[in-house]
Amino acid sequence: MKLNRNKALLMAYALGLGLSAESMAGDINITDGNLQDWGLFTNSSGRQPWTPGGNSNDKNGTGQYSHQGLTIYYTFEDYTGGNGGFVDPGYGGQAYDAEAIYVTWDADNLYIALVTGHNPNTKETNGNYAAGDFALNFWKDADDGIYDFGIRTPHNFNSSSNPANIGQFTTDVYKTTNDDWLKDPFWGTGVVTSLDTQKLTSQDKVGSATMRVTKLPGSLDIGPGPAGHSHWLYEVSVDKSIFGDAFKNNTDLDISWTMNCSNDVITVQDDIPTIDEPPAWALLGLTLPAVYWRRRRSATC
DSSP, X not given: XXXXXXXXXXXXXXXXXXXXXXXXXXXXXXXXXXXGGGTOOOOSSSEEOSSTTOOTTOOEEEEEEEETTEEEEEEEEOOOSOTTOBOSBSBOGGGGXXXXXXXXXXXXXXXXXXXXXXXXXXXXXXXXXXXXXXXXXEEBSBOOOOOOEEEOOXXXXXXXXXXXXXXXXXXXXXXXXXXXXXXXXXXXOOOEEEEOTTTOOGGGEEEEEEEEEEEOOTTOEETTXXXXXXXXXXXXXXXXXXXXXXXXXXXXEEEEEEBTTOSBEEEEEEEOOSOOOOOXXXXXXXXXXXXXXXXXXXXXX
16 A cells, blocks of 8 residues: 555654653553563462563572563562571561562653562551551762652551551652651661651642552462562552652662561662653654655745
8 A cells, every 4th residue: 555745744743743762661550469561470380580581599689671661670689588587687587578679660650569578467566567668769970868759558557457458559659858757766777667647747748659569379489488488569650740850850769668677678779861862763753744844845935
């Protein structure tokens, strides 16, 4: 089938409008309760590595990989010992193991995935400690150590029975300073744990995030740890506009999570591209109609 010149130019123009690497990337679905759309844990049985194409015997790693047009940053630190062991900087074994964290974003949303051995329903009682919140530190060129935003995790502990912090939630996002956070109570690290709701006000809230908390299947053995370890998954989606110009004005983003005792802290560092350039063929699609219009005007003058 032949296209006339006008139709071909119109198609090129349409292809060129608003296209960038981020806008063409695949979507992350946080409501499905698994990480297959992150390129992870895609086998139905057998031991799974912490990264696509990785080695299931790897205990620790940081870096990035590409999946469906997205750049995904990760950190994993897998505890493989017995009950109550050292997880850094504290103790607690698998029950307090912050195992892996993954971060990516597209043109519209920031996505976070956390895998942990810490049960989201753990109540703050009898020497047990509940889950903390996600702490976001945007910085440029040099890490300033300031947590600029916090994303609240479910803290449903109002009943006498063990509540269900499992499911899908709409959670709050706050603009913060380090003074708006509770800190490591035991190990002297100064690590932030949970948002201090006694200090935060409605004016500090900048928006909401969608969060899905799921227990991963018991048949899923991840990394080199013993078979049968329990793993819980937190997935987060939040509109990037909530963060104002933070993505535009900074070069890096650190995201941290721990439980309220800070027995195990996990952080992932992400490089923020300074220029989001459209691909060359998209620029060509924008240029061709202008060239054609100029030539047509010259021919008719």
